[in-house]
Amino acid sequence: MSKRRIYMDHAATTYVKPAVLEAMLPYFTENFGNPSSIHTTGQLARSAVDRAREQVAAAINALPQEIFFTGGGSESDNTALKGIAEAYAKKGNHIITTNIEHHAILHTCEWLEKNRGISVTYLDVDDKGRVTAEQVEAAIRPETILVSIMFANNEIGTIEPIAEIGAVCRKHGVLFHTDAVQAVGAVPVDVVAMNIDLLSMSAHKFYGPKGIGALYVKKGVRVPTFIHGGAQERGKRAGTENLPGIIGMGKAIELAVANMEESSKRVAALRDRLLKGILETIPDSRVNGDTEHRLPNNLNMCFRYIEGEALLLRLDLAGIEGSSGSACTSGSLDPSHVLLAIGLRPWFAAPNLGRRDDGRGRGLRACDPARNSENIARNVANI
Amino acid sequence: MSKRRIYMDHAATTYVKPAVLEAMLPYFTENFGNPSSIHTTGQLARSAVDRAREQVAAAINALPQEIFFTGGGSESDNTALKGIAEAYAKKGNHIITTNIEHHAILHTCEWLEKNRGISVTYLDVDDKGRVTAEQVEAAIRPETILVSIMFANNEIGTIEPIAEIGAVCRKHGVLFHTDAVQAVGAVPVDVVAMNIDLLSMSAHKFYGPKGIGALYVKKGVRVPTFIHGGAQERGKRAGTENLPGIIGMGKAIELAVANMEESSKRVAALRDRLLKGILETIPDSRVNGDTEHRLPNNLNMCFRYIEGEALLLRLDLAGIEGSSGSACTSGSLDPSHVLLAIGLRPWFAAPNLGRRDDGRGRGLRACDPARNSENIARNVANI
Amino acid sequence: MLYSERVMDHFEHPRNAGEIEDADGVGQVGNAKCGDIMRMYIKVDENENITDVKFKTFGCGAAIATSSMATELIKGKSIKEALKLTNSAVVEALEGLPPVKIHCSVLAEEAIKAAIDNYYQRKNGGEGVTVNDACAACEH
Amino acid sequence: MLYSERVMDHFEHPRNAGEIEDADGVGQVGNAKCGDIMRMYIKVDENENITDVKFKTFGCGAAIATSSMATELIKGKSIKEALKLTNSAVVEALEGLPPVKIHCSVLAEEAIKAAIDNYYQRKNGGEGVTVNDACAACEH
């Protein structure tokens, strides 16, 4: 890559922060032990895993024994939904979710409908992408075993009323899971205050490594074993622990939470300048989602008569990297289910140029909102 | 750690080789893209994943599209067994395995028996830990859908007659899975010549990183989706790819296979010197498992009247790190099911001092078999 | 990379983009739901040779590149030859397409056929544009 | 780490390891299948004070350390006091044990009780060793 590139796709994945990588490095080479081994090298690894579990727990106000490390956000989502459906099958067979969830939730729900006799209610969102606690309450039935509603949407950045939904679930004695993959590290998350019973997260969304995530399961909530074998993760997920990944996740979440308020403000201000520039320069452009309840690092726009991929390719040629829809479906033909759900016709392309940064990486500093909006405008005009 | 330590627990896990870590590093920081993203950073990641998949495939004589990356050996084992049980439920409900498999196989089998109506035959091994193809053939019934037999045992290092078993399975039209977690990178594995339909591996056993593994699934063999969500791993395992992990696994397997013959010889020679030293110095000591069909890097012994953990602790204090039983069960009270299966009474402790090394790490060079056997002898005497 | 260099070249510098005011045949394929719409304009001389061709495409990079390449492949050819154009010839000329994008080449083939169809219809007194809004790849 | 420093100290330097040839009571608990066997020897004076105690243990690090600590805790005490020894007192004195090893402290408590039992049996004319081979933690 000869040209300086501007990465605005932190919703898809982030790089690993230098401080995080530094924390991980010794665990590849020197302290590489198997945390289940009795000898010193093994026991040093064990202590490091314990410490990371505490870091992750602290970031969301959970207890260390409520954190189960997984291979990422999708695995956490799958484990939560399939696990609760299995463990609470005697109680009921109804799950409530929304129609803008990530595919890790939606496709799991479809599978549960087809293969496990689960009935799923997909709540409609409004034109900003929000559901209300009242909608959730109205959908609860005696046989409802789980409400699963994402904390923040990965395309349009809309934040759902999680605390209110949590209160409604608690009131009706229904378990509440939230896919907080986009929220953790970006906005405050408190599983106690928000009455959250299960929560999914993924380290590579907050400057941690890929291939490691966690599922929070409130003490007393039953989930069956997801991977059978050794006794790792208190018997729930067998397999030698991803030691450097766990250490990296612990460090990354600690840093993300420590800097959150300040970095959110800075990123949101830059985002708003970029938005203003684009709106002023590009006719028929508009912002999607909720401007009030929104991730500070998210920007999702549509440009009339512009097809998403074509714009992304052109922006990429100009050195600006964004996305349209979620990364997982970039290869697919279907228009984004999220944009359809908020009532957009598919020929409104919606590249997601949101980015999340702490000011130390390349994205933010390299990024001059005024120049970028012009650049984007030029490329929109070219198609 | 002030003292120079000698690590002899490579069956539990290995460190990451410098060349492997070096190959991984750019993918944490610079080439950190989401392989599903359309932009340049994403597409560079995609190419790197493709290359690693080719490296893994080549090492076992498979096609790249037959390799599915997973979170490790346990996940691969679970996916293989649960997947085949589900996909071939119409064909039958009988699985054949052995009683010395890793817990990732045994506990999955138990779960399938309890929850999915699967009937499992656990073949007995002989006093060296071997099954025969004839035993397998005799156990095959019309409703048998899968034979799952480990390539090499993780405690005693016995290598099973995989090619013969593969031939028998092919003859009877039964699918054949092998848990090759201990074998890949240590002995030649050829899925075509050996008629293997599914194969599990784990990178951290051959100097790759922890938290990444693969499942080989022969073209045409059906396995259902294991994690629902995005279209990663051809729709079988959703979730943003563990990019550095995948790169590391590719590099590690390439190195392991390239140096295999030479390094096997060197390690086996050292192992045999250590064994000789121990047998000569320690009364009532013997070697477990098969001396002919054995992993070159494995040594498993028993010392009469010596309890395993106590010996390991004492060796650890003396700077020698080994294991007794598998790492996954170090925390448990039960004596090793493998040693029970080969007819050892539990008070024959069996620390596994086997190690696998390519001569560049600390273990092998630091390790003087003569001195070590004396050291072990002294510690045995002390208990 | 997602696309070959040849595809990127035709995406960045599309050949024959635009409209022909007095076209002899106009065909349109695809639909908005599926995300791609291609419109082809052809000019045909008395010997049934295609003297000019232009396209307007709303769609992804591959849709633009296949439209561009398809017009290049039939420009100056006889209608008979143009009818022989297959989507795989377009893919080959572009040095390949990702599997999920093969449908774009089918669209390009169909757009040309729709334009030729329209040319014959007009010759027989018809007018307007031949529209085939079935989508080659999706079930929408 | 797996074990506290105190546990490691008692494992490396066990107090009161060995046998008492002319013991007044000998108790044994645990079994081979479970992996731990503990044998306790006590010497008791006319005032029912435990003047000497020794142990022989086949078992893991925790089994050795709990045996060692338990003997320390009862040495010089009266039998009445020794009977009050609980496994949690042993765990506490060792500054904790991992959850899977708590059963070792139960074994140590039971071994002492078996030795005292044996002392009373012998006083009433019995002989031999009191053996309790039930395992505190496992279902074997």
Ligand SMILES: Cc1ncc(COP(=O)(O)O)c(C=O)c1O
């Ligand atoms: C034979 C065998 N199978 C499976 C596994 C599980 O692999 P992992 O711990 O990477 O999940 C191991 C090692 O732990 C093993 O030795």
Ligand SMILES: Cc1ncc(COP(=O)(O)O)c(C=O)c1O
């Ligand atoms: C909201 C949401 N849920 C789940 C996921 C899946 O996470 P992962 O790709 O780490 O499995 C993602 C991102 O990919 C996401 O944005």
